[in-house]
Amino acid sequence: MRIYDAKWHTHEHIDEFYYVIDGRGTMTLDGTEIELHKGVIVYVPRGTRHKAVGQNNLIELILYMPRGVMHDIQKLEQSQAVVSPICLVGFVGAR
Numbered sequence: 001m002r003i004y005d006a007k008w009h010t011h012e013h014i015d016e017f018y019y020v021i022d023g024r025g026t027m028t029l030d031g032t033e034i035e036l037h038k039g040v041i042v043y044v045p046r047g048t049r050h051k052a053v054g055q056n057n058l059i060e061l062i063l064y065m066p067r068g069v070m071h072d073i074q075k076l077e078q079s080q081a082v083v084s085p086i087c088l089v090g091f092v093g094a095r
Contacts, residue, residue, distance in 0.1 A: 001062055003054040014064045016044040023058035027051070036060075 003025065018027065018041065025036040029050045034042055036058060044050050052058070 001060055003052045003058045003060060005054070006052045008049055008051045010049050011044075011046050011064075013046060014066065015046050017063040017065075018042040018044065018052070019061040019063075021059040021061055023054060024056040025052060025054040025058040028053075 018036075020036050020038055020040045022038055023036075027034045027036055027042050027044075027050065029042075029044060029048050034040075036042070036052070036054075052060070
C-alpha cells in the first residue's frame, strides 16, 4: 500500500504489522515517532492511536491479526487517509 498522509486512528479488535517495502516516512504511535525506511517493521497493538506519513513514495505491506476484521477503524480525525492499495496479499492468523 502506498501511504502519503494517513490520519490518526485506532483499531479495537486487530493488531497490525507494517513492513516498509520502499520509500521513507514516519509512523507515530501514541506520540512516539518512528522513522520509516526500507526494511523497517513496526508493530501496532490494538487500541494504539497511530498514523503514518509518507515521503519519497512510501510503500508498505500491512498485515492484520486476526484476519477477517477489515472494517475495524475508529477514525480520530475527520479527513480521509490518502492511501493507494497496490494489492491485497492476505491475512495472518486464524479466525
